Amino acid sequence: VGSAAFAQAQSNWPTRPITLVVPFAAGGPTDVVARTLGASMQKTLGQSILVENKLGAGGTIAAAYVAKAAPDGYTFFIHHNGMATSPALYRKLSFDPLNDFEFVSQAVEVPMTLLARKDFPANNFTELLAYLKANQDKVNLANAGLGAVSQLCGMMFQRAVGVQLTEVPFSGTAPAMNALLGGQVDLLCDQTTQTVPYINANRVKFFGVTTAKRIKVLPNAPTLAEQGLKDFEVVVWHGIYAPKGTPRPILEKVNAAVRTALKDPDVVKRMDDLGAEIVGENKLTPDSLHVWLKSEIDRWGPIIKAGGKFAD
Ligand code: MLT
Numbered sequence: 001v002g003s004a005a006f007a008q009a010q011s012n013w014p015t016r017p018i019t020l021v022v023p024f025a026a027g028g029p030t031d032v033v034a035r036t037l038g039a040s041m042q043k044t045l046g047q048s049i050l051v052e053n054k055l056g057a058g059g060t061i062a063a064a065y066v067a068k069a070a071p072d073g074y075t076f077f078i079h080h081n082g083m084a085t086s087p088a089l090y091r092k093l094s095f096d097p098l099n100d101f102e103f104v105s106q107a108v109e110v111p112m113t114l115l116a117r118k119d120f121p122a123n124n125f126t127e128l129l130a131y132l133k134a135n136q137d138k139v140n141l142a143n144a145g146l147g148a149v150s151q152l153c154g155m156m157f158q159r160a161v162g163v164q165l166t167e168v169p170f171s172g173t174a175p176a177m178n179a180l181l182g183g184q185v186d187l188l189c190d191q192t193t194q195t196v197p198y199i200n201a202n203r204v205k206f207f208g209v210t211t212a213k214r215i216k217v218l219p220n221a222p223t224l225a226e227q228g229l230k231d232f233e234v235v236v237w238h239g240i241y242a243p244k245g246t247p248r249p250i251l252e253k254v255n256a257a258v259r260t261a262l263k264d265p266d267v268v269k270r271m272d273d274l275g276a277e278i279v280g281e282n283k284l285t286p287d288s289l290h291v292w293l294k295s296e297i298d299r300w301g302p303i304i305k306a307g308g309k310f311a312d
Contacts, residue, residue: 010247013073014047021069021077023062024144025172026053029191033108033238034078036270040261045253055171057311058147060086060093067095071245076104076254080236082147084296088304089146090311098294102251103286104240105258108276110191112153112210112234114224117183118203125207125227129161136163142176142185145169146311150176152300153189153210153234155307160229180204191236192217192275210234217275237279237296239289251286259284 022034031053038049054062059082066077083097122128132139141158143151150173158165168185170176173194179185181203189210196217199206208224209215212233224232240258242251261267262278271278282288 010073010249013250013253014045016074017048017050018042018045018073019050019052019075021062021066021075022051022053023055023059023077023079023082024053024148025055025170025174026051027194028144028172028174028177029110029193029236030078030080030238031172031174032193032274033110033271033276036267037078037107037258037261040264040267041254041257043264044257044260053172056145058082058086058089058145058151058169060090060095060147063097064094066241066243067100069243071102071243071247073242073246073250073254075243077101077241078107078238079241080110080238081149081152081296081300083239083241084293085152085300085304086147087297088301097297098290100244101241102244102246103289103293104242104251105255105285106279106283106289106292107238107240107258107262108271108278110193110236110238110274110276111215112149112189112191112236113195113199113218113221114153114157114207114210115180115188115190115195115199116205116207117180117186118205119183120186120205122205125222125224128207129228132161132163132165136165139163139186140166140168141187141189142168142170142173142179143188144172144176148173149234149236150188150190154187155304156232156234157189157224157229159307160224160232189234193271196274215275217273237292239293241289255284255286 024030042049069075122131141154173190
């Protein structure tokens with residue numbers, strides 16, 4: 001393409017639907033955030049945003065796919081802390097989170113909740129800890145694979161308690177939640193963006209939130225830290241990315257559409273209802289996402305390495 005045609009393609013953008021890649025199963029927490037933002041962003045951009053769920057390997061298959069996608073402004077990616085934890089978890093990662101992407105913006109931060117199947121034999125956190133210590137070889141813990149925040153939370157939890165449970169990976173926490181509701185798995189640590197309705201409907205056992213402080217959407221729920229897991233804190237953050245080389249003017253338009261979406265009353269209400277917090281202005285720039293991702297890679301790397309659980 002000649003440079004005049006290229007400039008023309010950029011100034012006309014978007015002339016067709018835009019794909020937003022989600023690295024986990026439809027209906028789960030990442031998917032909910034993607035679809036909520038996408039529904040608002042497409043009003044601003046004047047083209048449909050199609051969510052594509054690319055599953056597998058804790059989000060790394062999707063990240064690798066986006067890293068190699070055409071940088072033409074029609075592929076974007078939403079991912080969470082997994083972008084920062086995957087370099088420590090995978091010995092052979094085919095993408096570099098810091099160098100193979102363009103950065104658009106952060107979006108929301110989401111607390112996690114520790115759940116058990118409804119008939120799990122522990123009725124409060126004290127009973128849970130006692131049960132796990134006595135029966136750790138019998139208990140399993142669902143997650144969305146190595147690189148998922150459900151796995152990260154589960155790892156931090158097991159380490160804080162001093163137990164080793166059997167981990168059961170799914171393609172997202174939507175199917176993991178189904179397995180929990182069906183009684184096929186025992187425990188799940190998952191984001192409020194999926195779990196609040198199940199907690200409020202009393203369809204699961206709920207042992208607390210993973211944030212440093214209690215949260216507005218589940219005001220009676222204690223934190224895990226206040227129940228004895230000192231300094232326990234896992235907060236999920238979501239970033240939006242594009243393949244490296246996506247033209248700057250397009251990135252700027254998408255950044256503006258994200259900012260507009262985060263002020264859209266429908267988005268604000270939905271996120272509020274699900275316990276997700278819209279990030280402050282200072283987190284809405286490409287540079288701030290890049291700096292944040294780097295700091296998260298540096299923060300989680302040593303923690304994960306100490307966990308001794310890796311994949312190729
Ligand atoms: C996770 O990391 O556990 C994901 O958020 C799962 C998902 O979105 O399905």
